[in-house]
Amino acid sequence: MEKLALHGGPRTKTTPFGKGRRFGEEERKQVLEVLDSDILFYVFGSKVKQMESIMKSMYGMKYASGCSSGTAGVHIALGSLALEPGREVITSAVTDMGTLTGVLYQMLVPRFADIDPATYNMDPESVEKLINRRTGAIIVVHHAGLPADIEAFVAMGKRHGIPVIEDCAQAHLTRWKGKLLGTFGDISTFSYNHFKHITTGSGGAVLTSRDDIEERVRLFIDKCYFRDGRKRNPFFLAPNYQMTELQGAVAIGQLGKVERIVKRRGALGARLIAGLKSIPGIIPQAVPEGAEHSFFLFIVRVDPAIIPTPMAEFSKALDAEGIPSEPNKVTGGMPVYMYDVFQNLSAFPKSRLPFVSRDLRSRVSYPRGLCPKAEDAFAHTFNVNVNEFYTEGDIDEMVKGIAKVAEHFRG
Numbered sequence: 560m561e562k563l564a565l566h567g568g569p570r571t572k573t574t575p576f577g578k579g580r581r582f583g584e585e586e587r588k589q590v591l592e593v594l595d596s597d598i599l600f601y602v603f604g605s606k607v608k609q610m611e612s613i614m615k616s617m618y619g620m621k622y623a624s625g626c627s628s629g630t631a632g633v634h635i636a637l638g639s640l641a642l643e644p645g646r647e648v649i650t651s652a653v654t655d656m657g658t659l660t661g662v663l664y665q666m667l668v669p670r671f672a673d674i675d676p677a678t679y680n681m682d683p684e685s686v687e688k689l690i691n692r693r694t695g696a697i698i699v700v701h702h703a704g705l706p707a708d709i710e711a712f713v714a715m716g717k718r719h720g721i722p723v724i725e726d727c728a729q730a731h732l733t734r735w736k737g738k739l740l741g742t743f744g745d746i747s748t749f750s751y752n753h754f755k756h757i758t759t760g761s762g763g764a765v766l767t768s769r770d771d772i773e774e775r776v777r778l779f780i781d782k783c784y785f786r787d788g789r790k791r792n793p794f795f796l797a798p799n800y801q802m803t804e805l806q807g808a809v810a811i812g813q814l815g816k817v818e819r820i821v822k823r824r825g826a827l828g829a830r831l832i833a834g835l836k837s838i839p840g841i842i843p844q845a846v847p848e849g850a851e852h853s854f855f856l857f858i859v860r861v862d863p864a865i866i867p868t869p870m871a872e873f874s875k876a877l878d879a880e881g882i883p884s885e886p887n888k889v890t891g892g893m894p895v896y897m898y899d900v901f902q903n904l905s906a907f908p909k910s911r912l913p914f915v916s917r918d919l920r921s922r923v924s925y926p927r928g929l930c931p932k933a934e935d936a937f938a939h940t941f942n943v944n945v946n947e948f949y950t951e952g953d954i955d956e957m958v959k960g961i962a963k964v965a966e967h968f969r970g
């Protein structure tokens with residue numbers, strides 16, 4: 560058995576990972592056009608409108624709206640559905656806080672569904688158990704770039720009369736049975752933050768084909784101001800989640816690249832999965848038949864019955880091999896309900912709103928053990944990067960390094 564680099568043996572990865580630039584001539588040209596126009600405000604400019612029209616035709620949806628972040632996008636989606644305070648919103652225990660922020664601001668009550676331990680996506684059975692007459696929406700997160708069981712959730716939503724929001728922050732231009740994620744539910748949201756497939760620094764988009772909520776989407780982005788000459792008289796509470804022309808300009812350039820980025824990550828991710836499959840004790844994320852995977856994250860589970868090593872130790876050994884990894888990471892570092900804001904019911908100062916409230920008739924708490932499969936996933940997984948700039952050689956060395964560390968800890 561080869562000695563670990565951690566213990567003075569040879570490093571597996573001796574050459575640097577493939578690198579590249581995310582922005583080029585197209586973004587430069589678009590941004591300069593904005594500056595030359597002397598207008599950064601989306602209402603008077605053309606770039607946000609253009610990026611919206613690209614999103615509309617790319618996804619084949621009736622309406623697209625640029626906004627300031629993916630967090631804003633989910634908040635806008637909830638605001639557009641006009642749910643009364645105290646209604647419950649079901650979402651995955653494995654997601655980013657950005658999925659939940661708008662839920663809490665709208666005084667809606669989060670309920671967390673457990674995951675399928677093979678895909679890390681929300682399990683329809685777990686969602687079904689949480690549905691009751693107070694349920695106002697289901698937010699389906701396509702986690703890590705892998706489609707959730709979206710048809711099951713849409714059917715469930717129809718059966719119970721509950722709208723479905725697709726949170727596609729991590730799943731740009733990704734298909735389920737040939738149809739793009741973000742086109743199944745009532746409304747869908749995207750993030751262009753720094754870490755996503757494409758980025759505008761911060762930014763996002765909301766898609767819908769529902770005529771009855773589109774106006775509210777627009778109003779929720781913009782303080783409930785009409786921008787079409789109608790008299791200003793806000794009739795509900797809405798934040799300012801505008802996208803600026805600078806973000807719109809960069810988005811135009813980035814949207815021109817998204818297909819290539821997703822394809823490349825898909826190919827590299829599939830190669831990595833194929834390489835890891837035969838290593839005893841190493842279980843790459845399952846990709847169901849019919850699902851594309853755009854590999855926002857690459858999640859690896861380590862079977863504790865075969866490799867009983869704590870993930871931090873495994874990860875340290877991998878890092879020494881020249882393969883950076885993050886231990887205990889499905890996303891974040893724990894199920895989202897384990898964050899203090901949920902554990903302490905502390906969304907707002909000196910108040911337990913919206914979790915516990917006589918007015919809202921709410922009383923929830925989120926004890927450890929609430930979603931055991933999600934909790935178990937964090938204990939036994941690590942993440943590695945799959946980047947569109949990597950080469951096939953990079954991936955093959957990652958396989959070699961993971962195999963070496965796994966062999967060492969199997970003993």
Ligand SMILES: Cc1ncc(COP(=O)(O)O)c(C=O)c1O
Binds near residue numbers: 628633657751
């Ligand atoms: C699933 C999911 N939803 C929402 C968000 C929030 O997006 P943003 O960071 O653009 O606010 C993220 C970002 O990490 C995410 O991964």
